Structure formats: structure tokens, C-alpha cells
Amino acid sequence: MRVLAKAVTDIARKDVARTDSVQKAASRLEPGQAVELSGWVHRIRELGGVSFIMLRDRSGLVQLVLEEKTDLTLESVITVQGLAALNDKAPGGAEVRVQNLRVLSRAEPDLPFPVNGDVTKIGLDVILDNRPLSLRNPRIRSIFRVQSTIIEAFAEYLRKENFTEIKTSKLIGSGTEGGTGLFEVDYFDKKVYLAQSPQFYKQTMIASGLERVFEIAPAYRAEKHDTPRHLNEYVSLDVEMAFISSEADLIELEKHLLAHIFEALARTNAEDLALWNATVPDPDSVFKAPTIAHDEGLELARSEASRGGSTAGVSSKSGGGQSFFEISPEVERLLCAWAGREKGIELVFVNQFPRRHRPFYTYPSSATHTMSFDALFRGLEITTGGRRQEQYQALLDVLPRFGLKAEDLKDYLMVFKYGCPPHGGFAIGCERLTQKVLGLTNVKEASLFPRDRRRVSP
Amino acid sequence: MRVLAKAVTDIARKDVARTDSVQKAASRLEPGQAVELSGWVHRIRELGGVSFIMLRDRSGLVQLVLEEKTDLTLESVITVQGLAALNDKAPGGAEVRVQNLRVLSRAEPDLPFPVNGDVTKIGLDVILDNRPLSLRNPRIRSIFRVQSTIIEAFAEYLRKENFTEIKTSKLIGSGTEGGTGLFEVDYFDKKVYLAQSPQFYKQTMIASGLERVFEIAPAYRAEKHDTPRHLNEYVSLDVEMAFISSEADLIELEKHLLAHIFEALARTNAEDLALWNATVPDPDSVFKAPTIAHDEGLELARSEASRGGSTAGVSSKSGGGQSFFEISPEVERLLCAWAGREKGIELVFVNQFPRRHRPFYTYPSSATHTMSFDALFRGLEITTGGRRQEQYQALLDVLPRFGLKAEDLKDYLMVFKYGCPPHGGFAIGCERLTQKVLGLTNVKEASLFPRDRRRVSP
Structure with a gap:
């Protein structure tokens, strides 16, 4: 009866789009009652002069029975009228016996790959080259329903905590942290750059008095990496908050955010998660995630590596006693495996990064370390953040050490020259979080285009 | 008591950021009870050895009383501890008698303009050149609280109607509608362009089977206009929906969306609207907005012009009997003025644009006209939309007339080659809607940067 109910929902919905009200109430149909459905031809089976057509729309599949042979092509879009009927042998236990069939848009028969097939057998390049078609595969499409929920839950939690959503320019007049890693844009008679992050604008909005802001927007990295963890354009889920004391406040906020996102996914995307055999962490377990100082994290990774490497099928290349000098992808995997084993969740916050590993605006916690952190989830860094320096003079003092000049940072420094509260923030990579929630091999799978x-x- | 209550809320909020839970419940304080507040020094008045300081944060202003002269500078960020007290003469009827004061960040005394002054007396260039400071002015900052609500309500309504939020690339490999109006980006060894709209990607997602999608993202127009209605980078609120019959379904959806946005603004931004003497239309009145065919709209504008021009202080340059040949800014003002007078809302939907005024993918309604529309609100076009052509052969046929080649549109055409339902959509300019809600003179005022x-x- 489930598919029948779905079909009914669909009729109501599509009917609505054709009438003068998008809020028309849905009404229930019963077996034997007239049904009108629209969707894509997912599969065709002929049996003794009868055609069994699996009709697909975003809500699922339903079997159509046509008392004749058909020249329909796969992926054509059709509208049918018929009578709903129970049939134990049909998927979902129901089918529609077709009385009228109209082709709205006929698909050419030369599909470059079987849309209704097993996507694990199609290479990633074929999937991405044929994005308009591969997205029709229910399993691939489900990735982006999950992503939609992540974005919704991120904004929902922050609004509840009185954060204001902002939209800042992605065209910046100069590369404030130096020109490397920036894409150049021809802007009338000037050269400008695509923003790597809304970092400086978030800080401006803190100092403007909004105090708590978030932004959901594209960010750009002109890095030549071509790895399963890098994208040159990604969706950055950015947060910035005033009146914090240290990165501990930010880690606390991110735990609440992630717990809310996981709760939302478990509630609204159960079917999508099932398609990938994925589960999200229990929201309560998020608060058991450990925070480890950077230097201790490297030590722990060394001891984990000597213990025999990480779990979850990722074999460690390192022998016993290997030293690590930065939070490399290998260290990220080792620390998450350790947390999974010891704390019951593969989520680790690494804080207190050395100053040399962090940008000039990071707030120092000592002569050598900073109030900064990364979040590692299921073996991958999904967040970088920290408290920022808000003292004007301290910023002026630190610039030369990073090879920067105050003249080049005039707009940025104005934020601090005229009073700025203590503050900090972080960004979650939307595609990376999507990837790790579903267990996708490559982050590119979690980006629409x-x-x-x-x-x-x- | 209102300011006291606000101050109390703030203590709770700021305290929260310093403790281990961002969800700590707010507790009420009473007059005489200890108060800790943080914020910006908005104004200082000295009177007989006593300093009265107006402390500002995003929730408003509160008076601090300091029993000494002070060397504080305007805009410095401070934290005070003291006792809450009632004082009828203080704004809001309450003040805080300061026991401890700590300067968190001292502002230099050379403010380029008075942040606490009347912003109508500051030129737009000064406001925009000094964005980090001008945003501290409560009236200017309020623009972006309104914008945040518009974005939230837009997404909220569409999610309720089962639309999926998508995030598509802003870097496109080729200018599908020709190279004019596009910003060029150096992308490794290639040239790519900043997307003018997510048009083709929205359509791809319709055909992918998501059926209903929306996107909130930047869009780029390399147009040389420098007018109060143009931005080269703006936030586009995009919608696309499958299984529609004509643009009438889209107009109906936009009415519901606008009604929902207006209702949300009236509910959550009453104070912000009051700062601009602005009111939003009654949500019910939105459904009284007329739809006028393009050609009739031009006729109506002619008769309105001859009637004595538009209202709202915009004088018509046209004498009686002037003809119009397109929906120009003057026509937009005349039609909205007419609708305001005759229908009680300055909102007009103009549909049935001639084919020569619309892009190649617009669905024809006749040999000469299209299933397209604009929405005009308070004298300004805020939306363009329409049904799109979904028939593969019809698209192939129409391309030469627009000087386009199928080879250059291969990715786009794949969407239709393999089955695409009837569909259409529209985009609302977020800054334009913000501008018109608040009655701002220039759309640039409604863009953060x-x-x-x-x-x-x-």
C-alpha cells in the first residue's frame, strides 16, 4: 500500500501545479479509483502482449500495466490515467492499470549508459560527464537530498541561536593572504579574485554588531590538487561568533550543529541513507567526541600507527614508530579510527595548532601555539576554525612576520581600528560532510557539477 | 522595562558563549540584581563628573552610568558589570550603574564619520567606502536583518512545498547565450565564465527527477550599467518546477512566496521596518495583484502617462499620448502606480512577452508571444520567469534563429534529448526585493559589499 499512497501523493501534487492553488489539500484515493500519474519510464518488461512499465518520479517507483506492446523508450516522460489496483506481485504491492497514456517528452533510444542500472559499475568520469542523466539514478540523486537536509539543518540550528544569515561578495579586490591559490577574474578594466572564503567579511559583520552570523556560499581554491578530497569550487558553511573566550566555545557550537544535522538526517533521509548503507552518528555521541591538542594528536597518531594502522579497511602505510609532523590525511584517518574505537564516534577535534601552520589573524594561545582547531570526521578534515585576533596593534605587529603590509590590508584593518569584540568562527565543507555521511569514495560525487x-x- | 529585559537577554546570551552550553536557558534578572553587559560605546555624555554612556549591541541600546569622567572613545568595545536600575529618564526606562568597566578593544578616535549620526546625511559613497563602520549604524544594519528574513522565508516556503535546495557551479565552461555580459575567469590553462544565472542547471535538476528545486546563490552580470537598479553581482533567489502548464502556475507560486515573505517580515522585523518607515503589503492583498499581457501593459502605461504620470513622487517625463515599446523603468513605475490605485497593491505580473524579447529557451504561446512573465513591485522589476521549452526537436529548430549552434550547447541539449517534463521557473532579485520592501533609493544599499x-x- 505504500507505493499506492505515494502515487496518490503525487497525483495531488501534480494536479496542484496545474490548477490555481499550490496549497490545495491532498485527498486519498482507494483501489479502483481513477489515478493520473506523470514520470519517467524507468524499466519496460513485455510478457505475452502485456507491457509492465516501471514509472519513476522523485517519490519512488510504481508499476504500470498496459494491455498491449509498447514502443516507449526508456527515460521518456509520460502521463498516464488508469485505475489503481492491489497486486501482491508488483513492487510495493500496488499497480496502475493504464487506460490512457500520453508521451510528454520522448527520449532518444541511445542512452550513453543504463540509468536504471547499478551505479557502482559506472566509472566516476562517466557519471560526471553525463551528469544530467546520472542524476536520474535514484541512488545518485539521493546524495543531493541528503545535502539539501545538511544545508537546511545547518541554517535552522544557527537561526535558532540568533545567528543572522549574510551574503557577501565573492569578488575580492586583492588577495589578502597573498595571491596564491586565487582565481583571477577580468572585471571591466581591473583584475579581481574569486574569494577563498568569506573570512574577512564574516569578521566585518561581527564588528558591525551583528555579533553572530553565518553564510552558505561557494568558495574557490585555485589549487592543482586532483585528489578524492579536493574540489576547486565548494560550498562553504561558514559561522562567526562574537564574545567567545577561546576555540573551546566554537568546538562546543560545532558539536551542537553536527548533532542537529545528524538528527535531521536520521529523521528525514532514512531512505536515502539506506541506499548507501549509511548511518549517521547518534546525536548524543557527538558530545563524546574528544578534543586533542595538535602536538598530542601527532603523538597519538604515531602510537596508533605502530599499533597496526587504522580501521575501516584503510591500511596504514606507516610501520611502527613512524613520526608525523603535521595533521596529514594519514593522521586524520588514524585519529578518527582511534576515537571510533575509544569514544564510540569517529569525530575528533584537534586544537592548539602551531602558529606557523595558521594564518596571521589566528589568535595566539602562547608564543608558539594558537586558539585554532580542525574537526576530523570519519577520517577527513571537515572543518577549520579558531579564535581571531581582534586587537588592532597586535595585527599590525604580526603582519611583517607573514610578509604582509598594512597598506594592502587597509579595508580589513579598519574593522579592528575602530573596536572589535573577541570573536572566532569556522567553516564546514558541505561536500566533505555529505561525502562522509554517505561514505562516498570521492568528494566530487557530493558536488552536483x-x-x-x-x-x-x- | 523593555531595555532591561533586552539587557538581560544579552547577559544570558553572552554568558552562554563563555560556558559549555550554547543552549543554556535564559534567566530573568530584577532591578538591583547584578548585570554583565558587553557592547560598543555608541554615545558619551558627561554631566557634573558623571558619565552617561549609551552601550549598543545588536539588540539595542542601554544607558550606563559611571560615577567618574571617562577617556573612552566612541565605538570601543567594552564589558561592564553593575547593578540594573529603573530610571524613567533613561531611554527605555532602565539603566545600569557601573561597578567595573573593561575595555576589550579600544577604537581610534578618528572615526571617518559619526556612526551614531543620521545616515540620511551621509553620501552613499561614504557609506559604501566605509562599510565596516557604516554597518554599525543601527538603521543601516537593519537592512540586512530584513534581507536575512527574506532569504529564510523564501527557503522555508519552498521546502514546505517539497522543493529541494540545490547548489550549482558558478563557473561555466562557455557562455551558452553568447559571451556578452559575462565575466571571464582564468581557470588554470582555460578561460571560463561566471554564471549569469543557474538557469541551465535548474533545468537539469528538473529533468533529473528532483522535479522541484530552488537555489540561493550569487549571479554575475558584466553589464556596464551604473544605475540605482543594477548590481554586477547579486543574490538570485531561483525556483524551477516540473509539470506546469503555463506561466500562470509560476505566477501563482510567486504570489504564495511573496505573501509568505511579507508575513514573515511583518512578524519578525517590525522594528527594522519602523526604522525606515516601511510597511509590507498585507499578505492577502498579494493575491489581488493583476496579471497583464505585455502588449496590454504598454497600452495601459500609455494611458496612465497621459493621465498625469506615476505616483509616489516619480514624475513622468512623458506627455499625454506617449507610446512605449518595451517594459522600461518608466513603464514599471506607471503599471505599479496603476495597480496600487486600482487593486490596493503595487504589484503587477506582466506576461506574454514577445518572442524577440525573451531567450531561445522560452516556451512559445503563439507564433509571436511566449509563456513568460515579469513581476513588478513598487515600480521595479523584481522577477523574470517563464515556462521553458522542453521538446528536444523544438529547441534544435529554434537555435539558428538566435544565432546559436547545437554543438556549443551539447551539455544543455542532453537534458532534453533523453526526456524532460514540462517545466518552468523564475528568479527573484534578493537585493531588489530588499530595496523595495524598505523603500531604499539605490539597490546598492541592499548589498552588504x-x-x-x-x-x-x-
Whole structure:
């Protein structure tokens, strides 16, 4: 009866789009009652002069029974009228016996790959080259329903905590942290750059008095990496908050955010998660995630590596006693595996990064370390953040050490020259979080139209 | 008592950021009870050895009483501890008698303009050149609280109607509608462009089977206009919906969306609206907005012009009997003035644009006209939309007339080659809607960091 109910929902919905009210109430139909459905031809089976058509729309599949042979092509969009009927042998236990069938848009028969097939057998390049078609596969499409929930839950939690959503320019007049890693744009008679992050604008909004802001927007990295963890364009889920004491306040906020996102996913995307055999962490377990100082994290990774490497099928390349000098992808995997084993969740916050590893605006916690952190989830860094320096003179003093000049940072420094509260923030990579929630092999799978060094279309 | 209550809320909130839970419940304080507040020094008045300081944060202003002279500078960020007290003469009827005061961040005394002054006396260039400071003015900051609500309500309504939020690339491999109006980006060894709209990606997602999608993202127009209605980078509120019959379904959806946005603004932004003497239309009145065919709209504008021009202080340059040949800014004002007078709301939907005024993908309603529409609100076009052509052969047929080649549109055409339902959509300009809700003179005022031909910073 479940598919029948779905079909009914669909009729109501599609009917609505054709009438003068998008809020028309849905009404229930019963077996034998007239049904009108629209969707894509997912599969066709002929049996003794009868055609069994699996009709697909975003809500699922329903079997149509046509008392004749058909020249329909796969992926054509059709509208049918018929009578709903129970049939134990049909998927979901119901089918529609077709009385009228109209082709709204006929698909050419030369599909480059079987849309209704097993996507694990199709290479990633084929999937991405044919994005308009591969997204029709229910399993692939489900990735982006999950992503939609992540974005919704992120904003929902922050609004509840009185954060204001902002939209800042992605075209910046100069590369404030130096020109490397920036894409250049021809802007009338000037050269400008695509923003790597809304970092400086978030800080401006803190100092403006909004105090708590978030932004959901694209960010750009002109890095030549071509790895399963990098994108040149990604969706950055950015947060900035005033009147914090240290990065501990930010880690606390991120735990609440992640717990809320996981709760929302478990509640609204159960079917999508099931398609990937994925589960989200229990929201309560998020608060058991450990925080480890950077230097201790490296030590712990060394001891984990000597213990025999990480879990979850990721074999450690390192022998016993190997030293690590930064939070490398290997260290990220080792620390998450350790947390999974010891704390019951593969989520680790690493804080107190050395000053040399962090940008000039990071607030120092000592002569050598900073109030900064990364969040590692299921073996991957999904967040970088920290408290920022808000003291004007301290910023002026630190610039030369980073090879920067106050003249080049005039707009940025104005934020601090005229009074700025203690503050900090972080960003979650939306595609990375999507990837790790579903267990996708490559972050590109979690971007609708990914951009890498070679790929600029579709 | 209102300010006291606000101060109390703030203590709770700021305290929260310093403790281990961002969800700690707020507790009420009573007059005489200890208060800790943080904020910006908005105004200082000395009177017989006593300093009266107006402390500002995003929730408002509160008076601090300090029993000594002070060397504080305006805009410095401070934290005070003291006792809450009632005082009928203080704004809001309450004040805080300071026991401890700590300067968190001292502002330099050379403010380029008075942040606490009347912003109508400051030129727009000064406001935008000094964005980090001008945003501290409560009236200016309120613009972006209104914008945050518009974005939230837009997404909220569409999610309720089962639309999925998508995030698509802003870097496109080729200018599908020709290269004019596009910003060029150096992308490794290639040239790519900043997307003018997510048009083609929205359509791809319709055909993918998501059926209903929306996107909130930046869009780029490399147009040399420098007018109060143009931005080179703006936030586009995009919608696309499958299984529609004509643009009438889209107009109906936009009415519901606008009604929902207006209702949300009236409910959550009453104080912000009051700062601009602005009111939003009654949500019910939105459904009284007329739809006029393009050609009739021009006729109506002619008769309105001859009637004596538009209202609201905009004088018509046209004498009696002037003809119009397109929906110009003057026509937009005349039609909205007419609707305001005759229908009680300055909102007009103009549909049935001639084919020559619309892009190649617009669905024809006749040999000469299209299933397209604009929405005009308070004298300004805020939306363009329409049904799109979903028939593969019809698209192939129409391309030559627009000087386009199928080879250059291969990715786009794949969407239709393999089955695409009837569909359409529209986009609302977020800054334009913000501008018209508040009655701002220039759309740049409604962009946090606006980009125009000359302005690329801050």
C-alpha cells in the first residue's frame, strides 16, 4: 500500500501545479479509483502482449500495466490515467492499470549508459560527464537530498541561536593572504579574485554588531590538487561568533550543529541513507567526541600507527614508530579510527595548532601555539576554525612576520581600528560532510557539477 | 522595562558563549540584581563628573552610568558589570550603574564619520567606502536583518512545498547565450565564465527527477550599467518546477512566496521596518495583484502617462499620448502606480512577452508571444520567469534563429534529448526585493559589499 499512497501523493501534487492553488489539500484515493500519474519510464518488461512499465518520479517507483506492446523508450516522460489496483506481485504491492497514456517528452533510444542500472559499475568520469542523466539514478540523486537536509539543518540550528544569515561578495579586490591559490577574474578594466572564503567579511559583520552570523556560499581554491578530497569550487558553511573566550566555545557550537544535522538526517533521509548503507552518528555521541591538542594528536597518531594502522579497511602505510609532523590525511584517518574505537564516534577535534601552520589573524594561545582547531570526521578534515585576533596593534605587529603590509590590508584593518569584540568562527565543507555521511569514495560525487583542474562542464 | 529585559537577554546570551552550553536557558534578572553587559560605546555624555554612556549591541541600546569622567572613545568595545536600575529618564526606562568597566578593544578616535549620526546625511559613497563602520549604524544594519528574513522565508516556503535546495557551479565552461555580459575567469590553462544565472542547471535538476528545486546563490552580470537598479553581482533567489502548464502556475507560486515573505517580515522585523518607515503589503492583498499581457501593459502605461504620470513622487517625463515599446523603468513605475490605485497593491505580473524579447529557451504561446512573465513591485522589476521549452526537436529548430549552434550547447541539449517534463521557473532579485520592501533609493544599499563597475572593495 505504500507505493499506492505515494502515487496518490503525487497525483495531488501534480494536479496542484496545474490548477490555481499550490496549497490545495491532498485527498486519498482507494483501489479502483481513477489515478493520473506523470514520470519517467524507468524499466519496460513485455510478457505475452502485456507491457509492465516501471514509472519513476522523485517519490519512488510504481508499476504500470498496459494491455498491449509498447514502443516507449526508456527515460521518456509520460502521463498516464488508469485505475489503481492491489497486486501482491508488483513492487510495493500496488499497480496502475493504464487506460490512457500520453508521451510528454520522448527520449532518444541511445542512452550513453543504463540509468536504471547499478551505479557502482559506472566509472566516476562517466557519471560526471553525463551528469544530467546520472542524476536520474535514484541512488545518485539521493546524495543531493541528503545535502539539501545538511544545508537546511545547518541554517535552522544557527537561526535558532540568533545567528543572522549574510551574503557577501565573492569578488575580492586583492588577495589578502597573498595571491596564491586565487582565481583571477577580468572585471571591466581591473583584475579581481574569486574569494577563498568569506573570512574577512564574516569578521566585518561581527564588528558591525551583528555579533553572530553565518553564510552558505561557494568558495574557490585555485589549487592543482586532483585528489578524492579536493574540489576547486565548494560550498562553504561558514559561522562567526562574537564574545567567545577561546576555540573551546566554537568546538562546543560545532558539536551542537553536527548533532542537529545528524538528527535531521536520521529523521528525514532514512531512505536515502539506506541506499548507501549509511548511518549517521547518534546525536548524543557527538558530545563524546574528544578534543586533542595538535602536538598530542601527532603523538597519538604515531602510537596508533605502530599499533597496526587504522580501521575501516584503510591500511596504514606507516610501520611502527613512524613520526608525523603535521595533521596529514594519514593522521586524520588514524585519529578518527582511534576515537571510533575509544569514544564510540569517529569525530575528533584537534586544537592548539602551531602558529606557523595558521594564518596571521589566528589568535595566539602562547608564543608558539594558537586558539585554532580542525574537526576530523570519519577520517577527513571537515572543518577549520579558531579564535581571531581582534586587537588592532597586535595585527599590525604580526603582519611583517607573514610578509604582509598594512597598506594592502587597509579595508580589513579598519574593522579592528575602530573596536572589535573577541570573536572566532569556522567553516564546514558541505561536500566533505555529505561525502562522509554517505561514505562516498570521492568528494566530487557530493558536488552536483564539480569543478576540478580539468573539469569545467557540464 | 523593555531595555532591561533586552539587557538581560544579552547577559544570558553572552554568558552562554563563555560556558559549555550554547543552549543554556535564559534567566530573568530584577532591578538591583547584578548585570554583565558587553557592547560598543555608541554615545558619551558627561554631566557634573558623571558619565552617561549609551552601550549598543545588536539588540539595542542601554544607558550606563559611571560615577567618574571617562577617556573612552566612541565605538570601543567594552564589558561592564553593575547593578540594573529603573530610571524613567533613561531611554527605555532602565539603566545600569557601573561597578567595573573593561575595555576589550579600544577604537581610534578618528572615526571617518559619526556612526551614531543620521545616515540620511551621509553620501552613499561614504557609506559604501566605509562599510565596516557604516554597518554599525543601527538603521543601516537593519537592512540586512530584513534581507536575512527574506532569504529564510523564501527557503522555508519552498521546502514546505517539497522543493529541494540545490547548489550549482558558478563557473561555466562557455557562455551558452553568447559571451556578452559575462565575466571571464582564468581557470588554470582555460578561460571560463561566471554564471549569469543557474538557469541551465535548474533545468537539469528538473529533468533529473528532483522535479522541484530552488537555489540561493550569487549571479554575475558584466553589464556596464551604473544605475540605482543594477548590481554586477547579486543574490538570485531561483525556483524551477516540473509539470506546469503555463506561466500562470509560476505566477501563482510567486504570489504564495511573496505573501509568505511579507508575513514573515511583518512578524519578525517590525522594528527594522519602523526604522525606515516601511510597511509590507498585507499578505492577502498579494493575491489581488493583476496579471497583464505585455502588449496590454504598454497600452495601459500609455494611458496612465497621459493621465498625469506615476505616483509616489516619480514624475513622468512623458506627455499625454506617449507610446512605449518595451517594459522600461518608466513603464514599471506607471503599471505599479496603476495597480496600487486600482487593486490596493503595487504589484503587477506582466506576461506574454514577445518572442524577440525573451531567450531561445522560452516556451512559445503563439507564433509571436511566449509563456513568460515579469513581476513588478513598487515600480521595479523584481522577477523574470517563464515556462521553458522542453521538446528536444523544438529547441534544435529554434537555435539558428538566435544565432546559436547545437554543438556549443551539447551539455544543455542532453537534458532534453533523453526526456524532460514540462517545466518552468523564475528568479527573484534578493537585493531588489530588499530595496523595495524598505523603500531604499539605490539597490546598492541592499548589498552588504556591492560590486559595480568601479567598486571592488571593501
